[in-house]
Amino acid sequence: MNERKARPAGLFIGLAVAIIFLAFAIMLWIRGPHLGWSAEQRIIVELAVLSGFLVSMLLIKYLELVITWVASLGVMMKTRHYDANASKAPSATGTAATAAMTISRHEALRDALRDRHGWRWRYRERWILITGTEQLVNCLSPTLVSTSFALTTEAVLLYVSDKLSATDKDWLSQIRRLRRRRPIDSVVALTSDTESDPTLLAPESLAQRLTRIGRALRWAAPVYLLDLSPLESDAPAPDEAIGLTWAGTRIQTNGIKASLSALAMNLADAGVVRLGIDPAQRSAAAISQHIVRMQGALSARICQTAASQFWRHAVHGMLFAPIDAAAMVPHVAPVRTQHAKLWQLVASHCRKVHGRRVGFSMSSATAWLVTGALFVWILGMNLSGLHNRATIRSAEAALEQSRQASDRTEQMLALNNLGREIDTLEVREQQGAPWSTRFGVNRDGAILNAMWPGYVSAAQAFLMTPVRHALEAKLMHLASLSDAEIADKGNVQADAAHDTLETYLMLANPARAKTAFLKDQLMDTEEPVRPNHSELSPGAWADLRSQTLAFMAAHLGTSRGGVSLTAPVDQSLVASTRQTIVSVRGIQNSTDALYEKILDDARAKYPPVTLTSLLGDTTSHGLFTTSETVPGVFTRAAFEERISRAIDDASARQNVTGDWVLSDTKGNEANASALKAELRQRYFDDYARAWENFLNSLRWQPAPSLTGTVDQLLLLGDPQRSPMVALMNAINYQASAGVTSQSLAAGLLDRAQQLVGHDKDPSKREQTTVVPLASAFGPILRLTGSDLVGAGNGASALHAAGGSDLSLSRYLERVTAMRLKLQQMVSAPDPDAMSRVAAQAVLQGKTSEIADSRDYASRVAASLGGQWAGFGAVLQAPLDQAWQVVVQPAAASLNDIWRDAVVVKWNKAFGGRYPFADSDNDASLPEMARFMRPDSGVIAQFVATQLAGVVERQGDRWVAAQGPNQGGLALNPEFVNGLNRLTWAANVLFPSGDAHVRFDLRGVPTPGITDVRFVLSDRDFHYFNQKEEWMPFEWPGQTLENVTHVEWQTAQGGLRSALDARGRFGLIRLLERAQVEQQDSARYVLTWTPDQAAGTPLRVQMRSEAGAGPLEVLQLRHFALPARIFTAGSMKPATATRAASERAPHTGAQ
Incomplete structure (x- = not known):
């Protein structure tokens, strides 16, 4: 259960x-x-x-x-509580006496054994604990109950009552302390059929008592059951041991019964013999009868005690002893010695069986831990031995493979495998070997030392020698070239030679080797070369070669066991190569390395400067921004705190050395002052360049709405909150790096003397130190009115700055004025109308505050020059943006006016009419004159009145006006091109206001044509192969018929007529059908082929007074007036293309 x-x-x-x-x-x-x-x-x-x-x-x-043990504590606690209550003395005096008795018997036992056996008194004799009722114990040993112990020649008898009171528990604790390793050797539990309380004979009660004893002692000793049989006889029983003992822990009821039966039979036989000798010797027969009578109860008691539910006790014997029936009455008697055999039997048998610990024991736990640790260590040693044996075998195999390799492919594979093994061992050496290879038998270091000479030998033969020969071949080829041949290829050839020489020297001087550089250079040698019939593909060979060379480059100079991987060099080849490189490019000044070292030492101390950190509490959000930063080493704080001192120290040491590749010795000492000046000049050049890149990277953040622009200008123009002011102040501060307080004070004093007119003799003036950054930051410093400009560039620069009207304060005033103007527009009832009026005024060429502000901003930006163009664009962008938000409504309004006032009427007058469309209806020449007259036409007047500031006329060509006021408009290129087409045509068609074009015609002799007659309006041109003469014509003519046609006659045929056209544009229609060939600037040859079957051309020569004469009208064919003046998109002004002005030959219809 x-x-x-x-x-x-x-x-x-x-x-x-x-x-x-x-x-x-x-x-x-x-x-x-x-x-x-x-x-x-x-x-x-x-x-x-x-x-x-x-x-x-x-x-x-x-x-x-x-x-389970913890659960059983509950039952034990109840039992202990019962025993404690039962053993309480009636008074405190009794309790104290009991405690004193416990202490005294503990000391008495210790002293007695010490006196008897000396210092080895604890384990010289077997300690037997007897438990039972006082009556039964008195029958065995009358003094044992009172003294709690008794010493015999065979054992030490200890007593504890069956009640297990608090005193008994203290006594057991004392016993445990006296004999910690094995408190007792056995327990003898007394039983008898004469017990007054039958529950004491119950196996569960007996097992519970033994359990409590074991818990108190923390030791479960072998148990022997001693059954006492009353004997009514006056003769004393013989001193003998009667009973059964066994060493095993498994007990079976049938076996116990059989053993008891055999014991009873033996005792019966012995009892008969003894009774025949002495009738008073009845003990053997009485015990035999007792066993036979109690055989079932005794076997059940043994088995149930051993298999109790409280504890499984190791019962190892069932003993029997006769006692006098009269002794059952309590009395005091001396210790009887007739039971010595019994104790001797128990003492001798308990040596064959052993007890066990109960509960936790530090010694047992320690023993188990030590045993477990030893087991783990032994297992780990075996596992480590297996792993290390595998490592050793793998290393031996790799070495053997490198020795046995016969061709280059096998050598490459073997060397790569050997390198991997070494790399693995090195990683273990640096980071620690795996736990499975430790436990005292790790041999990684010894294996690595053994493998390294083999790798060096293989690498020298297969890698180092071919690579060295390839490098020497390159150097020899370089030495064979002349300086001129090397110089023709620029610095590339010299740099490549320098790298090759550096690689060659690194092989002999591994202390200077750089792994990444060396690997790349070794790969460029293309050694070792892949064999033609290699089983490896070119890609696999290249990958294997890269790994092998990288490992060699990383381990160059590594020494193990006195063996290192190096290569000898040819000193004569090195010397000649050095001389060649030096003669081509010269010895590079190592000031560069010193300068870079100064910056590298300071770079970690000064983080990059961002726009946010530069402005401090002022924010530029919404105005301008940049993602660039200024290196922290290029700040005034870095220069004053670290860079300046580092430059002084470097120049004082004068320890500038040459390039180790080109020279084995140190260079000549440089002059301290010259070195200092050179380092400072280079630093300030980079300083100015860094700030230039940063400020030119600033970008204005556009706000397309009028209200957003007003908010931007409000923040920008506020002297207290403007980020531009904060930025300028920061620039002033940073630009003063390198200016000593003495030089600045002297400059201020000199400026004051100039202003008051004292000390006019220049030779007597104190010469001030030049400000290092005054030249670079000069344009910006002049805007801010900084004294650094005068201190750095003298009186002329100061006068130039003072004489100019460009300054940051005036710029902010212009920004404020523009902002106030825009605020008026925003607060107006119709902001769009007001902004349109203001913009139109500017577009019409009138002066305004907006135009002046934009012009001032552009001049401020231009004053910064190309060096600060990006920063100047940020200064110009706010006012350009303000102009853009103002001019956009005006552009839309002008587009509407143009469309309503001109385009609509134009389309109404000329829509669907020739020459603007393919139609039989001709356009009205008076209407065309009204629109197209160069000076008084509708279009010319509109442009002059509405677009005076947008486009301007240059001769007979319209172009976009150049000026700051067009920055916010995108002029439609088609509009400008259309104006030019109309203007060029109008200049020819309407020279005096009305349509009047004069031109001359002259016949051209044509084979096969005998007579040609042209009817043009009211005049005829007749040519019949006579002398060519010019005949004048006018267009349009005065006749009302306006009939145009051509008649001709050939040598084989009669008179023919074709190419008929009516109306005022009949001539233009005829010219449109001709093929035009320009001979010079005034003459054209016109060719018609009316009879396509005959293929005979009709040719005539035309000469115009102005332009192309009537041919100019052909420019108006399919012409459509642009509907918009301005377009959306780019804000860059459009320019008229010149393509339209080219007088290309006009091609008529074939």
Whole structure:
């Protein structure tokens, strides 16, 4: 029944342990990244948790036993409570006496044994604990109850009552302290059928008593049951040991019964013999009868005691002893010696069996831990031995493979494998070997030392020698070239030679080797070359070669066991190569290296300066921004705190050395002052360049709305909150780097003397130190009115700055004026109308405050020059943006006016009419004159009145006006091109206001044509192969018919007529059908082929007075007036293309 209960308890314990470990593992996996653990570390921790879980699962059975023991404590506590109440003395005096008695008997026992056996008194004799009622104990040893111990020749007898009172427990604790390793050797439990309380004979009661004794002693000793049989006889019983003993722990009822039966038979036989000798010797026969009578009860008592539910006791004997029936009455008698055989039997048998610990024991736990540690260590040594043996064999195989390699492919594979083995061992040496290879037998260091000479030998033969020969071949080729041939290829050839020489020297001087550089250079040598019939593909060979050369470059100069990987060099070749490189490019001044070192030492102390950190409490959000930064070393704080002192120290040491590749010795000492000046000049050049890049990277953040622009201008123009003011102040501060207080004070004094007119003699003036950054920051410093400009550039620069009207304060005033103007527009009832009026005034060429402000901003930006163009654009952008938000409504309004006033009427007058469309209806020449007259036409007047500031006329061509007021408009290129087409045509068609074009015609002789007659309006042109003469014509003519046609006659045929056209544009229609060939600037040849079958052309020559004469009208064919003046998109002004002005030959219809 108990076993069936144990299984669910173990199951529940296992589930609980699994849940706890699972939750703990999940928590560690999630929290690992927050604790800085890598993936490998988390896996190791999880494996450790898994190992702990497996160990816990193995210990669940023991944990179950502990829990069962804890559960049984409840029963034990109740028993102890009962015993404590039963053993309470009637008074405090009795309790004190009991305690004193316990102490005295403990000391008495110790003293007696010490006197008897000396310092080895604890384990010289067997200690036997007797438990039972006082009556039964008195029958065996009358003084044992009073003294609690008795010394015999065979053993030490200890007594504890069957009640196990508090005094008995204290006595047991004293015994445990006297003999810690093995408190007692056996327990003898007394039983008898004469017990007044039958419950004392119950196996459960006996087992409970033994359990309590074992817990008190923390030791479960072998148990012997001693049954006392009353004997009514006056003769004393003989001193003999009667009973059964066994060494095994498994007890079977049938076996016990059989043994008891055999014992009873033996005793019966012995009793008969003794009775025949002496009738008073009845003890053997009486015990035999007692065993036979109590055989079942005795066997049951033994088995049930051994298999009790309280504790499984190791019962190893059932003994019997006769006692006098009269002795059952309490009395005081001396110790009887007739039971010496009995104690001797118990003492001798308990040497064959052993007890066990009860509960936790530090010694047992320590022993188990030591045993477990030894087991783990032995297992680890075996595992480590296996791993290290595998490592040794792998290393031996790699070395043997490198020795046995016959061709280059095998050598490459063997060398790469050997390098991997060495790399693995080096990683173990640096980061620690795996746990499986430790445990005292790790030999990684010895293996590495043994492998290294083999690798060096293989690498020297297969890698180092071919690479060295390839480098020497390159250097020899360089030495064979002349300086002129090398110089023709620029610095590339010299730099390549320098790198090759540096690589060559690194092979002999590994202390200067740089792994990354060396690997790249070794790869460029293309050695070792892949064999033609190699089993490796070119890609695999290249990858293998890269790995092998990289390993060699990383281990160049490594020494193990006195063997290192180096290569000898040809000193004569090195010398000649150095001379060649030096003669081509010269010895590079190592001031560069010193300068870079100064900056590198200071760079970590000064972080990059951002726009936010530069402005401090002032924010530029919404105005301008940049993602660039200024290196922290190029600030005034860095220069004054570190850079200046570093330059002084470097120049004082004068330890500038040459390039080690080109020279083995140090260079000549440089002059300290010259070196200092050179370093400072280079620093300030880079300083100015860094600030130039930063300020030119600033970008204005546009606000397309009028209100947003007003808010931007309000913040920009506020002297107290403007980020531009804060930025200028920061620039002034940073630009003063390198200016000493003495030089600045002297400059201020000199300026004051100039202003008051004192000390006019320049030779008597104190010469001030030049400000290092005055030239670079001069344009910006002049805007801010900084004194650094005068201190750095003298009186002329100061006068130039003072004589100019450009300054930051006036710029801010212009910004404020523009902002006030825009605020008026915003607060007006119709902001769009007001902004349109203001913009139109500017577009019409009138002066205004807006135009002046934009002009001032552009001059401020231009004053900064090209060096600060990006920063100047930021200064100009706010006012340009303000103009843009004002001019956009005006542009839309002008587009509407143009469309309504001109385009609509134009389309109404000329829509669907020739020459603007393919139609039989001709356009009205008076209407065309009204629109197209160069000076008084509708279009010319509109442009003059509405677009005076947008486009301007240059001769007979319209172009976009150049000026600051067009920056916010995108002029439609088609509009300008259309104006030019109309203007060029109008200049020819309407020279005096009305349509009047004069031109001349002259016949051209044509084979096969005998007569040609042209009827043009009211005049005829007749040509019949006579002398060519010019005939004048006018267009349009005065006749009302306006009939135009051509008549001709050939040598083989009669008169023919074709190309008829009517109306005022009949001539233009005829010209449109001709093929035009320009001969010069005034003459054109017109060719018609009316009879396509005959293929005979009709040709005539035309000469115009102005332009192309009537041919100019053809420019108006399919012409459409642009509907918009301005377009959306780019704010860059459009320019008229010149393509339209080119007088290309006009091509008529074939």
